[in-house]
Amino acid sequence: AQRVTQPEKLLSVFKGAPVELKCNYSYSGSPELFWYVQYSRQRLQLLLRHISRESIKGFTADLNKGETSFHLKKPFAQEEDSAMYYCALSRLGGGADGLTFGKGTHLIIQP
Amino acid sequence: DVKVTQSSRYLVKRTGEKVFLECVQDMDHENMFWYRQDPGLGLRLIYFSYDVKMKEKGDIPEGYSVSREKKERFSLILESASTNQTSMYLCASSLAGDSPLHFGNGTRLTVT
Structure with a gap:
């Protein structure tokens, strides 16, 4: 069975500092990894997916199959980045059985 | 843009309802x-459906059931609400197997 681990419940950094939200996964097959974000009082929304290899709002994430990680990074944090972040895994090319989510990391950007 | 609409934003129900x-x-x-x-x-995934009238258990289906009579509508049913079912419930949809999920705003259910 697949599992997603986000070791930090809470991460607090100062504005302008680099941010790294950690995500590790366990899955025997080929995974597809996602980062979802939930801003205060907004719905959960897709931030980025590894297959797209794009940068969204300055965030990037690289899939490291050797370390089974998909850490989310941003070089310079902004106050509007404060939100709840969830890492999620799907079986690549697999069935319609949804995503497995981590427990989430609450990111707080201090002014 | 995909719209997923959950009928209630907040619900308060009594145990057993x-x-x-x-x-x-x-x-x-x-x-x-x-x-x-x-x-x-x-x-945590409760239930999912990949077609009309089809349903599959997720990770925590106990105490819940679902109904999908039409493609656009997916209902979650708590047969007899209990206080440990107090939670935020999120509905989502996706086009295909590994497509991104699109979420609704959520329903915050309180069972007293």
């Missing part, structure tokens, strides 16, 4: 999902 949570999506998506979101536990 039958509760219906409704979800409608407008993009002809095949797959629909119900998750519950709890602090410190993240999102």
Whole structure:
């Protein structure tokens, strides 16, 4: 069975500092990894997916199959980045059985 | 833009009541999902459906059932609500197997 681990419940950094939200996964097959974000009082929304290899709002994430990680990074944090972040895994090319989510990391950007 | 609409933003029910949570999506998506979101536990999959009248158990189906009579509508049913079902319930839909999920705003259910 697949599992997603986000070791930090809470991460607090100062504005302008680099941010790294950690995500590790366990899955025997080929995974597809996602980062979802939930801003205060907004719905959960897709931030980025590894297959797209794009940068969204300055965030990037690289899939490291050797370390089974998909850490989310941003070089310079902004106050509007404060939100709840969830890492999620799907079986690549697999069935319609949804995503497995981590427990989430609450990111707080201090002014 | 995909719209996933959950009929209620807040619900307060009593222990033992039958509760219906409704979800409608407008993009002809095949797959629909119900998750519950709890602090410190993240999102946990309750049930999902990949076609009309089809349903599959997720990770925590106990105490819940679902109904999908039409493609655009997916209902979550609590047969006899209990206080440990107090939670935020999120509905989502997706076009295909590994497509991104599109979420509704959520229904915060309180069972007293």
